Amino acid sequence: xxxxxxxxxxxxxxxxxxGRGIARLDGKTVFIKGALPSEKVVCRIxxxxxxFDEAVVEKVLVPSPERVKPFCRYFDTCGGxxxxxxxxxxxxxYKQRVMEEQLLRIGKVFPEQILPxxxxxxxxYRSRCRLAVRVGKExxxxxxxxxxxxxxxxxxxxxxxxxxxxxxxxHDVKMVLQFMVNLKTLIxxxxxxxxxxxxxxxxxxxxxxxxxSLSVLKTFTDEINRQNGKKWQVWLQIxxxxxxxxxxxxxxxxxxxxxxxxxxxxxxxxDFTQNNPHTNALMxxxxxxxxxIRPGERVADLFCGLGxxxxxxxxxxxxxxxxxxxxxxxxxxxxxxxxxxxxxxxQFLKADLFEITExxxxxxxxxxxxxxxxxxxxxxxVVNALHAPYLPQRIVxxxxxxxTFARDAAVLVGKGYSFKGAGIMNLFAQTAHVESxxxxxxxx
Numbered sequence: 247x248x249x250x251x252x253x254x255x256x257x258x259x260x261x262x263x264x265g266r267g268i269a270r271l272d273g274k275t276v277f278i279k280g281a282l283p284s285e286k287v288v289c290r291i292x293x294x295x296x297x298f299d300e301a302v303v304e305k306v307l308v309p310s311p312e313r314v315k316p317f318c319r320y321f322d323t324c325g326g327x328x329x330x331x332x333x334x335x336x337x338x339x340y341k342q343r344v345m346e347e348q349l350l351r352i353g354k355v356f357p358e359q360i361l362p363x364x365x366x367x368x369x370x371y372r373s374r375c376r377l378a379v380r381v382g383k384e385x386x387x388x389x390x391x392x393x394x395x396x397x398x399x400x401x402x403x404x405x406x407x408x409x410x411x412x413x414x415x416x417h418d419v420k421m422v423l424q425f426m427v428n429l430k431t432l433i434x435x436x437x438x439x440x441x442x443x444x445x446x447x448x449x450x451x452x453x454x455x456x457x458x459s460l461s462v463l464k465t466f467t468d469e470i471n472r473q474n475g476k477k478w479q480v481w482l483q484i485x486x487x488x489x490x491x492x493x494x495x496x497x498x499x500x501x502x503x504x505x506x507x508x509x510x511x512x513x514x515x516x517d518f519t520q521n522n523p524h525t526n527a528l529m530x531x532x533x534x535x536x537x538x539i540r541p542g543e544r545v546a547d548l549f550c551g552l553g554x555x556x557x558x559x560x561x562x563x564x565x566x567x568x569x570x571x572x573x574x575x576x577x578x579x580x581x582x583x584x585x586x587x588x589x590x591x592x593q594f595l596k597a598d599l600f601e602i603t604e605x606x607x608x609x610x611x612x613x614x615x616x617x618x619x620x621x622x623x624x625x626x627x628v629v630n631a632l633h634a635p636y637l638p639q640r641i642v643x644x645x646x647x648x649x650t651f652a653r654d655a656a657v658l659v660g661k662g663y664s665f666k667g668a669g670i671m672n673l674f675a676q677t678a679h680v681e682s683x684x685x686x687x688x689x690x
Contacts, residue, residue: 310336314330324400508561
């Protein structure tokens with residue numbers, strides 16, 4: 247019997263950071279795609295490894311009360327979502343469990359308080375999305391997401407996590423792209439960006455399309471702008487060059503707003519923004535409240551990007567210093583501060599935050615409060631370089647990886663911080679992605 251033919255019955259006891267059920271068979275851990283905690287399932291072993299096995303559910307014998315019917319017809323094959331078979335409440339609970347388990351296992355730390363989870367919209371929420379393009383035999387185009395555990399592309403005609411007007415347009419977009427491919431246009435990917443007042447279709451091509459292809463794009467955009475309330479604009483990314491607006495040339499800014507702080511944030515394709523605007527606003531609000539900025543305080547925002555946290559913080563702090571590793575992001579943050587009338591009490595600096603030393607920390611001067619919003623690799627260099635007398639009184643840490651969050655939390659606790667609280671923010675509903683927030687207070 248081959249591995250692929252082996253069926254086993256398993257009791258699922260937990261869930262991992264990829265949304266797979268965890269069971270034990272013959273003393274060995276098995277990760278089961280499609281299984282939920284507390285379920286009894288028949289699973290098919292798909293891969294054996296030295297430390298663990300991988301499997302997929304064939305039949306659910308005893309379902310979890312949290313199991314629901316997936317609402318997307320592509321769920322079984324598409325790799326975009328991992329948890330549609332679990333209720334919204336269960337998804338948050340699973341992510342909370344993953345965060346707590348990682349804190350205990352990796353960091354050997356645990357917060358004094360578990361913060362209430364932040365829920366957002368679970369459908370039609372995704373304001374930024376890249377779709378893969380594949381061209382097969384006879385120039386047949388496939389547009390969609392990568393398949394689960396594969397580089398194949400699943401052709402999707404709709405997507406329940408995309409805004410409704412974008413999901414509804416996918417068929418028409420595919421037809422336009424197919425026409426361009428027939429005209430020998432080499433398309434690498436497309437990207438949707440949905441701002442408050444404008445939707446951008448960003449098309450990445452290897453070389454400038456023919457005039458006939460460009461004419462087709464213009465006709466498509468004119469037609470969709472006649473049908474939709476929100477205007478569309480097509481951008482082109484040609485080769486390795488930055489994306490530039492193509493048609494129509496004059497449109498509203500692509501931006502999102504944080505009304506609580508009277509902030510409007512313009513952005514461009516290629517800029518990092520959170521893909522769930524509603525939950526992002528709740529996250530920023532919580533971070534500002536946790537920092538509890540007092541008059542006269544100096545605040546650092548590390549990995550500041552466009553200023554998503556910096557500009558709201560500037561409404562309260564005497565000075566906010568945003569630090570980022572990319573020149574273009576520093577420039578964009580300065581522009582956004584000027585637009586939002588925050589230039590007088592903000593400063594933006596470029597620094598490689600993955601190579602920070604104690605000398606750099608000292609050169610920046612003493613901060614009263616600090617916000618960290620690193621990528622998945624975490625902020626180890628920063629937290630490791632923090633030292634007296636430059637330790638901020640309070641640190642709020644935004645994490646998109648519970649493993650590196652746990653590692654960095656342990657470093658902060660070792661430097662004399664109390665781990666006051668942590669909680670989950672469900673920015674990526676239907677996926678297994680865990681976004682969390684923690685806050686740390688310096689002990690005296």
